[in-house]
Amino acid sequence: MKYDYLIVGSGLFGATFAYFAKKAGKNSLVIDKRPQLGGNVYCEQIEGINVHKYGAHIFHTNNKEVWDFVNSIVPFNRYTNSPVANYKGTLYNLPFNMNTFYQMWGVTTPAEAQAKIDEQKAFALTCLNGREPANLEEQALCLVGEDIFVKLIKEYTEKQWGRKCSELPAFIIKRLPVRYTYDNNYFNDLYQGIPIGGYNILINRLLEGIDCKTGIDFFDNLKNNWQNIAKKLVYCGPLDEFFQFSLGHLDWRTVTFKTRIEDTPNYQGNAVVNYTSYDKPYTRIIEHKHFEMFGNNIYNCPKTVVSEEYSVEYKYGMEQYYPINDNRNNTIAEQYKILASQQQNVLFGGRLAEYKYYDMAPIIEKVMNLWK
Ligand code: FAD
Ligand code: UDP
Numbered sequence: 001m002k003y004d005y006l007i008v009g010s011g012l013f014g015a016t017f018a019y020f021a022k023k024a025g026k027n028s029l030v031i032d033k034r035p036q037l038g039g040n041v042y043c044e045q046i047e048g049i050n051v052h053k054y055g056a057h058i059f060h061t062n063n064k065e066v067w068d069f070v071n072s073i074v075p076f077n078r079y080t081n082s083p084v085a086n087y088k089g090t091l092y093n094l095p096f097n098m099n100t101f102y103q104m105w106g107v108t109t110p111a112e113a114q115a116k117i118d119e120q121k122a123f124a125l126t127c128l129n130g131r132e133p134a135n136l137e138e139q140a141l142c143l144v145g146e147d148i149f150v151k152l153i154k155e156y157t158e159k160q161w162g163r164k165c166s167e168l169p170a171f172i173i174k175r176l177p178v179r180y181t182y183d184n185n186y187f188n189d190l191y192q193g194i195p196i197g198g199y200n201i202l203i204n205r206l207l208e209g210i211d212c213k214t215g216i217d218f219f220d221n222l223k224n225n226w227q228n229i230a231k232k233l234v235y236c237g238p239l240d241e242f243f244q245f246s247l248g249h250l251d252w253r254t255v256t257f258k259t260r261i262e263d264t265p266n267y268q269g270n271a272v273v274n275y276t277s278y279d280k281p282y283t284r285i286i287e288h289k290h291f292e293m294f295g296n297n298i299y300n301c302p303k304t305v306v307s308e309e310y311s312v313e314y315k316y317g318m319e320q321y322y323p324i325n326d327n328r329n330n331t332i333a334e335q336y337k338i339l340a341s342q343q344q345n346v347l348f349g350g351r352l353a354e355y356k357y358y359d360m361a362p363i364i365e366k367v368m369n370l371w372k
Contacts, residue, residue, distance in 0.1 A: 009236025011039020013350030120145020
């Protein structure tokens with residue numbers, strides 16, 4: 001039997017694509033080189049807790065259609081991301097809001113905070129002299145000024161990306177809201193949460209009734225004869241690898257995790273604590289149970305699982321996590337995308353194949369639009 005689609009990668013792109021293909025009466029074979037399905041949203045159960053094995057994932061979107069769709073697959077809980085930043089032992093709320101400004105400067109009203117921030121960013125704005133910020137450092141200094149840049153952005157960002165803030169694109173920092181309200185919600189989106197029971201339920205339901213094989217690398221023996229298996233290919237692996245790196249290697253940032261069980265029901269009181277200074281080598285500590293257990297339920301589970309996150313430069317063979325969308329890499333990626341557009345019956349989709357810093361919801365939105 002020949003499939004309509006061979007889907008390489010069982011992450012959210014591949015799984016959602018397979019789901020809509022099935023609804024449209026098409027059959028697919030989904031393969032993944034990892035030992036399990038789900039891509040980066042896969043969770044491992046430890047001590048009754050869903051541990052986000054490939055990094056903490058919080059679903060958020062403004063798109064009601066996407067939200068209704070994922071909730072039709074599995075209902076989502078009310079988790080609201082409100083990380084805390086630890087700078088040399090002092091805690092600040094994130095994203096940058098009235099709580100942060102109070103902790104930073106003792107200001108208590110929006111007017112006082114606004115005046116303080118205007119004062120803080122005046123120098124940066126003068127230096128720009130009307131032009132747009134050219135990099136992350138300039139962008140951050142124009143958004144929130146010197147003190148917040150130094151204590152909450154600079155070292156965290158440099159740990160995370162392994163590059164100076166002045167060498168990173170400005171858009172990265174625009175992901176973070178700046179608010180003159182006492183609102184610690186990390187996202188501005190209308191909807192957010194975690195699937196009740198965990199992400200594996202979402203993936204398993206998307207892939208229900210679809211042929212899936214794990215532990216299979218597309219490049220081992222399928223690259224040159226996939227046409228014998230399927231009419232079309234949906235490729236969610238790394239863009240450069242598909243073309244044997246012929247135009248050069250794309251850079252990625254990867255993350256390693258040190259995960260341990262702590263013999264306490266509540267280790268840090270929050271799912272996410274960012275360490276924004278160099279004195280800690282990790283960028284953040286995730287306490288996984290707080291994504292799905294709230295209030296006194298936290299204490300019904302006697303242990304907890306925490307992961308320290310270390311951001312490292314990608315080397316061949318590691319997991320590719322974040323595309324590095326600087327000029328050099330974007331230029332190479334664009335050239336690969338021209339080659340990709342010339343491939344017959346191949347769709348390149350998702351974070352790795354599009355070399356794009358995608359969140360989960362835009363991935364689902366993209367697949368939904370493909371099937372409209
Ligand atoms: P992936 O999930 O990476 O899936 C790609 C799959 O392809 C993988 O399973 C891989 O094994 C497989 N594959 C690759 N090459 C081959 C091959 N040669 N043969 C077979 N299989 C192959 N988004 C949010 O909205 N909220 C968050 O809080 C959030 N946190 C994140 C934290 C981290 C650390 C990272 C890295 C990303 C985060 N994201 C978050 C983004 C989110 O992970 C992505 O948007 C989403 O997972 C992308 O889905 P995908 O299917 O494109 O890629
Ligand atoms: N960031 C920061 N301090 C923080 C958290 C984030 O400077 O405490 C910066 C950092 O450069 C990061 C960017 O904001 O890359 C975007 O943060 P976000 O949490 O959206 O990144 P994610 O980990 O979700 O990719």
